[in-house]
Amino acid sequence: MTHTPKPTQPDSLSHVAPDGGARMVDVGEKPITARSASAEGFVRISTDLERAIRENSVRKGSVLEVARLAGILAAKRTDELIPLCHTLPLDAVEVSAHLDVGRVRIGATVRTSSRTGVEMEALTAVSVACLTIIDMGKAIDRGMVIEGIRVTEKRGGRSDPFSAPQEPPR
Secondary structure, eight states: OOOOOOOOSOTTSTTBOTTSOBOOOOOTTSOOEEEEEEEEEEEEOOHHHHHHHHTTOOTTOOHHHHHHHHHHHHHHTHHHHSTTOOOOOEEEEEEEEEEETTEEEEEEEEEEEESSOOHHHHHHHHHHHHHHHHHHHTTTOTTOEEEEEEEEEEEOSSSOOEEOOOOOOO
């Protein structure tokens, strides 16, 4: 006997089928438009790791550059990581990694001309870049914390452009 889940979410959620199961949204009828999304995230780090990154003395190599490249690769593979994401032709992926006092800031912007947006690709880029900071620096700092991962801007498609409020003061 198979169990069919009862609908627990309103039908207005695009990833929920009428029977309550998860589904990939059909975007076939949507027009192809230019779309972009930006995201950010932070990794809190110790003063020892901050110094090692600044001096480029981490044994694994250039922490910021490896994290940046990992983020680019991750954006390109988002559909392999998140089950209901569409495979998208990415026009551009830009990832930045900046060392601040006590933290690394990761930013990503992804652009496409497609039928659906690239928020998940930008968030995936930031998430994997943050994880790479932890991987590269864990021998120096085991207490790193990832925080503040969020979409900061979205453009394109039929919804209005979105800009997140500025980061709250630290």
